Amino acid sequence: QKEVEQDPGPLSVPEGAIVSLNCTYSNSAFQYFMWYRQYSRKGPELLMYTYSSGNKEDGRFTAQVDKSSKYISLFIRDSQPSDSATYLCAMKPGNAGNMLTFGGGTRLMVKP
Amino acid sequence: ETGVTQSPTHLIKTRGQQVTLRCSSQSGHNTVSWYQQALGQGPQFIFQYYREEENGRGNFPPRFSGLQFPNYSSELNVNALELDDSALYLCASSLVGRGTDTQYFGPGTRLTVL
Numbered sequence: 001q002k003e004v005e006q007d008p009g010p011l012s013v014p015e016g017a018i019v020s021l022n023c024t025y026s027n028s029a030f031q032y033f034m035w036y037r038q039y040s041r042k043g044p045e046l047l048m049y050t051y052s053s054g055n056k057e058d059g060r061f062t063a064q065v066d067k068s069s070k071y072i073s074l075f076i077r078d079s080q081p082s083d084s085a086t087y088l089c090a091m092k093p094g095n096a097g098n099m100l101t102f103g104g105g106t107r108l109m110v111k112p
Numbered sequence: 113e114t115g116v117t118q119s120p121t122h123l124i125k126t127r128g129q130q131v132t133l134r135c136s137s138q139s140g141h142n143t144v145s146w147y148q149q150a151l152g153q154g155p156q157f158i159f160q161y162y163r164e165e166e167n168g169r170g171n172f173p174p175r176f177s178g179l180q181f182p183n184y185s186s187e188l189n190v191n192a193l194e195l196d197d198s199a200l201y202l203c204a205s206s207l208v209g210r211g212t213d214t215q216y217f218g219p220g221t222r223l224t225v226l
Contacts (some may be wrong), residue, residue, distance in 0.1 A: 102154030
């Protein structure tokens with residue numbers, strides 16, 4: 001079993017929809033949680049960075065962390081075709097330096 | 113402020129050969145990490161360099177090695193290439209020790225081993 005599980009999709013939604021992306025994890029030592037967006041043939045781009053449990057909002061994006069359930073989510077409001085990409089969750093313990101553990105990614109398609 | 117750059121973009125090698133991939137960190141960053149991303153998978157941490165020393169390693173064999181130079185550029189070397197080494201190799205740089213350690217990724221080098 002992988003440390004971080006993520007539904008690979010693809011997830012197809014109409015433009016303007018609210019998108020929910022999720023990851024579950026097994027390592028209770030994880031304290032820092034990130035969401036990256038990766039377009040085809042590009043490197044991952046950081047979208048959200050959160051520490052411990054709680055919510056964080058940035059524009060159309062909201063990240064939620066529930067450490068008691070070992071479950072994190074990314075919500076995208078008013079989704080746009082330009083949001084079509086693969087979304088990767090990543091996480092690390094407090095003492096892991098830069099060693100991120102990634103999920104496998106969810107491919108999102110937003111149709112006009 | 114310049115971003116993270118990697119070279120070459122694509123590379124084709126045959127099994128048993130050796131390869132060197134290069135990364136130029138974002139200006140001002142002192143730490144570089146390398147990741148391997150197989151097709152359809154998330155990136156897997158290979159190792160991290162800070163002040164020219166390896167200070168963290170994932171589950172990769174010793175034939176994966178690296179260097180970090182005083183100007184914070186970096187190399188990833190892979191010896192005795194295997195077919196399973198075919199992947200996108202990502203470099204990420206960050207500034208550790210200044211209250212933030214956000215990693216910024218380069219576009220990657222796509223390695224194909226035949």
